[in-house]
Amino acid sequence: MSGSAVADARPVAGAAPPTTRTTPPSWKQAIILARFQLRDYLRAFRFSLMMGIVGAIGVIITILLVHFRPAVLHSASAFYGSFWTGGVVFVMVVAVIIYGGDAIAGEFQNRTGYFLLGLPVRRAAVYAGKFLASFAACVVAVLFYLAILVADASYFLGGGAVSDPGQLVASLGLALLYLLAVLGTAFLFSSLFKQSLFGVLVVLFMFLIGWNILTSVVTSLFQTEPWFVISYAAPVIGYPLTGTPQHLVRFGALVSYSPTLGEGIAIMLGYFVVTSLLGLLLFEREEFT
Amino acid sequence: MAGASSPSLVTHGLTRRFGRFVAVDHLDLTVEGTKVVGFLGPNGAGKTTALKMLTDLIFPTAGEAFLNGVSVQRDRKRALAGVGTLIETPEIYPSLTPREALEMAGRLRGLEADYVRERTRVVLEEVKMSEWIDRKTGRFSKGMKQRIHIAAALLSDPNILLLDEPSTGLDPRGMAEVREIVRGLKRSGRLVFMSSHILSEVVDVCDEVALIDRGKLLFYDTLANVSARLAGGATEVTAVFLKPLSDDELLSHLTGVPDLVSWSRAGPDRVTLRIQGGTEAQSRILETLVARRTGLWSFRESRSALEEVYLREITQGEQ
Ligand SMILES: Nc1ncnc2c1ncn2[C@@H]1O[C@H](COP(=O)(O)OP(=O)(O)OP(=O)(O)O)[C@@H](O)[C@H]1O
Numbered sequence: 001m002s003g004s005a006v007a008d009a010r011p012v013a014g015a016a017p018p019t020t021r022t023t024p025p026s027w028k029q030a031i032i033l034a035r036f037q038l039r040d041y042l043r044a045f046r047f048s049l050m051m052g053i054v055g056a057i058g059v060i061i062t063i064l065l066v067h068f069r070p071a072v073l074h075s076a077s078a079f080y081g082s083f084w085t086g087g088v089v090f091v092m093v094v095a096v097i098i099y100g101g102d103a104i105a106g107e108f109q110n111r112t113g114y115f116l117l118g119l120p121v122r123r124a125a126v127y128a129g130k131f132l133a134s135f136a137a138c139v140v141a142v143l144f145y146l147a148i149l150v151a152d153a154s155y156f157l158g159g160g161a162v163s164d165p166g167q168l169v170a171s172l173g174l175a176l177l178y179l180l181a182v183l184g185t186a187f188l189f190s191s192l193f194k195q196s197l198f199g200v201l202v203v204l205f206m207f208l209i210g211w212n213i214l215t216s217v218v219t220s221l222f223q224t225e226p227w228f229v230i231s232y233a234a235p236v237i238g239y240p241l242t243g244t245p246q247h248l249v250r251f252g253a254l255v256s257y258s259p260t261l262g263e264g265i266a267i268m269l270g271y272f273v274v275t276s277l278l279g280l281l282l283f284e285r286e287e288f289t
Numbered sequence: 290m291a292g293a294s295s296p297s298l299v300t301h302g303l304t305r306r307f308g309r310f311v312a313v314d315h316l317d318l319t320v321e322g323t324k325v326v327g328f329l330g331p332n333g334a335g336k337t338t339a340l341k342m343l344t345d346l347i348f349p350t351a352g353e354a355f356l357n358g359v360s361v362q363r364d365r366k367r368a369l370a371g372v373g374t375l376i377e378t379p380e381i382y383p384s385l386t387p388r389e390a391l392e393m394a395g396r397l398r399g400l401e402a403d404y405v406r407e408r409t410r411v412v413l414e415e416v417k418m419s420e421w422i423d424r425k426t427g428r429f430s431k432g433m434k435q436r437i438h439i440a441a442a443l444l445s446d447p448n449i450l451l452l453d454e455p456s457t458g459l460d461p462r463g464m465a466e467v468r469e470i471v472r473g474l475k476r477s478g479r480l481v482f483m484s485s486h487i488l489s490e491v492v493d494v495c496d497e498v499a500l501i502d503r504g505k506l507l508f509y510d511t512l513a514n515v516s517a518r519l520a521g522g523a524t525e526v527t528a529v530f531l532k533p534l535s536d537d538e539l540l541s542h543l544t545g546v547p548d549l550v551s552w553s554r555a556g557p558d559r560v561t562l563r564i565q566g567g568t569e570a571q572s573r574i575l576e577t578l579v580a581r582r583t584g585l586w587s588f589r590e591s592r593s594a595l596e597e598v599y600l601r602e603i604t605q606g607e608q
């Protein structure tokens with residue numbers, strides 16, 4: 001049978017390369033792929049698009065600050081608590097729409113997957129490599145946004161711009177965890193399609209309105225905590241800066257839930273793990289017809 | 290050098306259905322050693338589908354494929370380690386340059402940086418793309434991209450090459466260069482399995498041919514045997530004369546010529562001859578026509594032996 005001669009299957013002629021048989025481990029391949037993918041990402045138009053959007057948000061915030069000089073300008077925590085927490089979620093969603101929605105679908109539509117899968121790589125390594133590259137590109141957007149806010153804070157608060165770096169770092173950490181969850185979800189949606197547009201549209205819809213609709217339906221109709229909606233966890237990003245709000249607030253018939261920190265982290269981790277596994281499972285079964 | 294370490298491509302009952310349609314039907318192939326195999330068949334025969342199963346781009350409905358003894362379906366990473374592929378029309382991330390694309394492919398295969406750099410130079414030279422090494426591939430023409438993909442397939446110096454119509458989209462010189470590359474691969478001990486519609490190319494570079502039609506393997510044999518298959522059949526030769534001939538002149542030239550089965554006019558100055566009895570018969574007819582001072586200046590097979598067999602087998606399939 002042919003199955004036995006495996007280990008010996010080497011190029012014959014003397015010109016054969018020294019390392020043909022030592023294909024790197026998959027995690028290493030994922031990093032290699034991510035490096036080149038990221039290089040492509042940073043050179044392409046979509047990078048300017050993303051940075052342009054984040055930059056525009058920064059400009060708008062700065063103009064508003066200069067014009068209204070709001071009360072939050074008196075403490076760093078209050079400042080970041082309002083501008084960082086709300087803004088970064090939007091920035092991440094924009095970045096994920098740009099770098100996540102078509103990540104897997106694009107491998108089919110743009111036929112780049114036919115090149116990658118012609119190489120000795122597992123599909124999982126391709127999926128992970130693409131994820132790493134998208135994640136890195138989104139992190140650039142997050143850091144850019146943070147840099148804009150820190151610059152604003154330095155201008156208005158002077159030396160007290162980053163009065164408690166620990167708070168900010170903790171909040172950044174939570175934001176990146178949220179990014180993992182959002183990007184994982186986008187990758188799952190992206191692996192459902194072989195056309196970039198569908199991937200992007202579904203991610204766009206879900207993150208701009210879909211989750212919100214789901215949340216209000218669940219809370220108002222069933223009076224249940226919407227712990228299974230990813231965006232429910234988003235406010236947790238601000239907890240290190242502003243403290244944890246009350247879990248349940250009632251205004252007459254209206255109820256409003258806020259997750260605890262632990263709950264928020266669990267939701268984000270859960271989304272990341274579950275959507276990544278599901279997306280990977282889908283991609284493993286997808287064919288390059 | 291041969292024996293255990295010689296390249297091999299094996300399929301066992303490889304089958305693929307799309308719904309009810311059977312694109313590849315129990316393909317059993319065993320190809321071993323240093324050689325170039327042409328994978329032929331009409332449009333839609335199932336060549337690309339078979340090659341995609343051989344590279345795990347799509348999955349078989351039944352059966353299994355082995356490259357260098359490793360099951361593609363069970364372990365694509367190990368099976369493809371010694372294999373260079375070019376299936377259909379892949380694309381490279383558009384803002385990467387050929388240098389970067391090949392570096393990515395090389396590093397993913399575990400080749401050392403120095404080796405990749407040196408090989409990149411060599412293979413881009415081989416496909417005549419050296420001067421484009423630092424341009425973004427996104428703007429390349431179809432043929433230029435095809436050349437880069439051929440270079441990428443050659444990069445790791447694999448011992449098996451799976452090529453799906455490698456010369457489509459190339460200009461005439463590009464086609465000739467691909468033929469030269471394939472011949473070179475055979476010289477250095479590689480196994481090349483390539484689909485093609487260009488029978489002259491196949492005759493030129495292939496040692497063996499596998500013919501597939503409607504998903505079924507019709508035969509897998511050496512080119513020499515394919516020609517021998519023809520011995521029983523008639524060959525068609527086109528004879529061209531210096532000046533146009535009237536029917537009467539043609540008749541007087543051709544009556545009584547030995548081994549000539551039948552003939553028909555193919556133009557004012559040319560005629561198609563059907564000849565029984567292989568090359569020797571052709572030689573006798575040629576000599577006769579020359580001796581009769583007919584003004585004959587060109588005498589050649591209108592179809593190669595491979596073409597004859599191809600057409601015969603494929604039309605038989607249609608009945
Ligand atoms: N994804 C698919 N869904 C349905 N049918 C398919 C699919 N891919 C291929 N087929 C069918 O399978 C058959 C074989 O296709 P394939 O591409 O393998 O042919 P081929 O021999 O490569 O042809 P060509 O010489 O034109 O490249 C065709 O009839 C095609 O329509």
Ligand SMILES: [Mg+2]
Pocket residue numbers: 336337338453
């Ligand atoms: Mg084809």
